[in-house]
Amino acid sequence: MTVHLVGAGPGDPQLLTLRAARLLERAQVVVHDRLVSREILQLVGPLARVIDVGKTPGLSHSQSRINELLVSLAREHEVVVRLKGGDPFVFGRGGEECEALHAAGVAVQVVPGITSALAGPLLAGVPVTHRGLSHGVTIVTGTTVHGAGIDFRALANADITLVVLMGVRRRAILAAELQEAGLSPETAVAVIERASPPQQRTVRCRLGDLADAKVTSPAVIMIGAVASLELNGERDTAIAMGA
Ligand SMILES: C[S@@+](CC[C@H](N)C(=O)[O-])C[C@H]1O[C@@H](n2cnc3c(N)ncnc32)[C@H](O)[C@@H]1O
Structure with missing residues (x-):
């Protein structure tokens, strides 16, 4: 057994x-x-x-x-x-x-399986690390565990990509806390919903606009300079997926 x-x-x-x-x-x-x-x-x-x-x-x-x-x-x-x-x-x-x-x-x-934390950004054409833009990636939950909050001061680092799972519902709080901790409202954000074509959808915005972004779960929220990149458009993604 x-x-x-x-x-x-x-x-x-x-x-x-x-x-x-x-x-x-x-x-x-x-x-x-x-x-x-x-x-x-x-x-x-x-x-x-x-x-x-x-x-x-x-x-x-x-x-x-x-x-x-x-x-x-x-x-x-x-x-x-x-x-x-x-x-x-x-x-x-x-x-x-x-x-x-x-x-x-x-x-x-x-x-092991391919985590949405890495596959979501990749399928949207966004590398989680990129020479000169981001030298690391941190994956966190957007929910709180047993009432314990996230230490946003430790996460607000413009050189590191932040990937948030389970963060859609609390995205307004997330955005506010990260800005309060020092991240610019201009920081690029990409939200990848239902990663995997054909139902995948990517919404891009700035951190200052994340609270109002029209996004639904399940989605991966990525925050950092790399989120403004798009290295494979819809067509290339479809080819890479064998569609
Ligand atoms: C309970 S966690 C499970 C994560 C999972 N073990 C993984 O490695 O992807 C659920 C969260 O993962 C993310 N997620 C899982 N599958 C997803 C998908 N296909 N597209 C976008 N986000 C996804 C969402 O943030 C969702 O709220």
């Missing part, structure tokens, strides 16, 4: 790892989150049971119930796949699930 904790990438099935695709074919049960795309779920074998824990009453938002479900499924089946959007260890609570499974004596294999 093994639970395979698998990263599904940003949405395009062509951005799955080969290991992930093979596991989806072999799985007897697939337990997935809300952000896993329909196209990727179509790769699951026809006899497998598919459980959406993002929507199942009593399971959505309850990490402990999901952990219990994974343990009980692992005791009944040989190949259980726990499928998560992006990478399981980037704001995916994959670490918590690993700990719970290990504590219950269940073996875990983790398969």
Whole structure:
């Protein structure tokens, strides 16, 4: 009994790892989150049971119930796949699930996925680092954890790209705090919604306008000089994706 904790990438099935695709074919049960795309779920074998824990009453938002479900499924089946959007260890609570499974004596294999934090900007033609513009990248959550806020003074650095996940709802606070901490209102921002063509959409603005930007979740917010670059237009992106 093994639970395979698998990263599904940003949405395009062509951005799955080969290991992930093979596991989806072999799985007897697939337990997935809300952000896993329909196209990727179509790769699951026809006899497998598919459980959406993002929507199942009593399971959505309850990490402990999901952990219990994974343990009980692992005791009944040989190949259980726990499928998560992006990478399981980037704001995916994959670490918590690993700990719970290990504590219950269940073996875990983790398969990395391409995180939306890096794939989103790339698919929009924006490099997260770029010689002369940005010499680093910081990935943070836009939500607060247990009431603890983000240290914006440490993040307000014009030489480092800031990538914010789960930040759409609190973008006004994010923008205000970063400006208060010293970032210019002119700082470039790119918001990449639903990364992966054809549904992907990129909205560009300045930090001073982020609060009013018309954007919806799921989206990656990137802040920094690189956000003004566009190194592959829509057409090149489509070719790169094999569309
Ligand atoms: C709970 S986190 C999961 C992150 C995921 N583990 C990863 O590595 O991409 C959910 C957040 O990731 C971002 N996200 C995930 N998939 C996305 C996508 N396809 N397009 C844009 N943002 C995405 C959004 O910021 C969303 O609110």
